Amino acid sequence: MPTLELETMLCELDGHLAHLRFNRPEALNAANWQWVQDLVVATDYLAQSAETHVVIVSGAGRAFCSGLDTKELAKGNLSIDWFETWERGVIALTNLKAITIAAIQGYCLGGGLQVALACDLRIAATDAVLSIPAVREGVIAALGPMRLARLIGAGPAKQLCLLGHRFTPAEGHTLGIINEVVDPAKLAERAHAIAHELLDIPFTALLHTKEQIDAAFEQDTAAHMAALLTAQNDCLHSPEHAKVMAEYRELQARRTQQKE
Numbered sequence: 001m002p003t004l005e006l007e008t009m010l011c012e013l014d015g016h017l018a019h020l021r022f023n024r025p026e027a028l029n030a031a032n033w034q035w036v037q038d039l040v041v042a043t044d045y046l047a048q049s050a051e052t053h054v055v056i057v058s059g060a061g062r063a064f065c066s067g068l069d070t071k072e073l074a075k076g077n078l079s080i081d082w083f084e085t086w087e088r089g090v091i092a093l094t095n096l097k098a099i100t101i102a103a104i105q106g107y108c109l110g111g112g113l114q115v116a117l118a119c120d121l122r123i124a125a126t127d128a129v130l131s132i133p134a135v136r137e138g139v140i141a142a143l144g145p146m147r148l149a150r151l152i153g154a155g156p157a158k159q160l161c162l163l164g165h166r167f168t169p170a171e172g173h174t175l176g177i178i179n180e181v182v183d184p185a186k187l188a189e190r191a192h193a194i195a196h197e198l199l200d201i202p203f204t205a206l207l208h209t210k211e212q213i214d215a216a217f218e219q220d221t222a223a224h225m226a227a228l229l230t231a232q233n234d235c236l237h238s239p240e241h242a243k244v245m246a247e248y249r250e251l252q253a254r255r256t257q258q259k260e
Helices: 033-047 070-074 080-094 111-118 144-152 154-163 169-175 184-199 203-215 221-236 239-259
Strands: 009-014 017-022 054-059 063-065 099-104 107-109 121-125 129-131 180-182
Touching: 009 033, 017 033, 017 184, 033 080, 054 063, 054 111, 054 184, 063 099, 063 111, 070 239, 080 111, 080 221, 099 111, 099 184, 099 203, 107 111, 111 144, 121 169, 121 184, 144 154, 169 180, 180 184
Parallel strands: 017 054, 054 099, 063 107, 099 121, 107 129, 121 180
Antiparallel strands: 009 017
8 A cells, every 4th residue: 555645634654654743844744634534534544454453643843733723723623523533533543453652752742642642652842741731722622531541540530631731751650641752853763662672572472462451441432532522612602712712812813913
């Protein structure tokens, strides 16, 4: 299978190793409508590659992924269909028959952290900035809070998701979100080293072990998805969300005037 080049991301296959690279650096890899559609296409592409055993997920430029495109959200361009498509792509990433490694540099905010949580392992550079601030934008972080609670427990997950504060890779490592913290110059090298270590391990055993761990949290994902979309629709039409987005648009307008 050849390299897949999409508008906002690139998927490269190299034997048993694949690279999924978000490629919207001018917007810090923020997820607009095209981005979420590309994620669905890219994960489907990877799912069809039986040769792919390990996938490294990374971002081009100064960010892993800065989350949903707030400018698009403020304009009302991110409908409930956007959120449904977003979660379809993230679920597909979670369910890949491969071991996934998130190599995180720069901004990994909101949806960016949700993508990282959907991966099996997470390596972060010391310059990474992490948070899951959806509630401050008047929306829900898709199924990210559920994935985070599975990973680190309900208490720490509530602290991060309800307050939306930024945290460092070192703090993420202490919480159990980040597996390793490395120097930015060594991030790619370390991600590849772990990938090749995994490639030396019998893949059938790896895959069954991943599936067994995931099954420990077995649930009706479809029901959760339906409940999420109902709740998200409620948030998108709430006066609180409208107020936050109006304030954001006003701030953007002032910044534009200052630049003129």
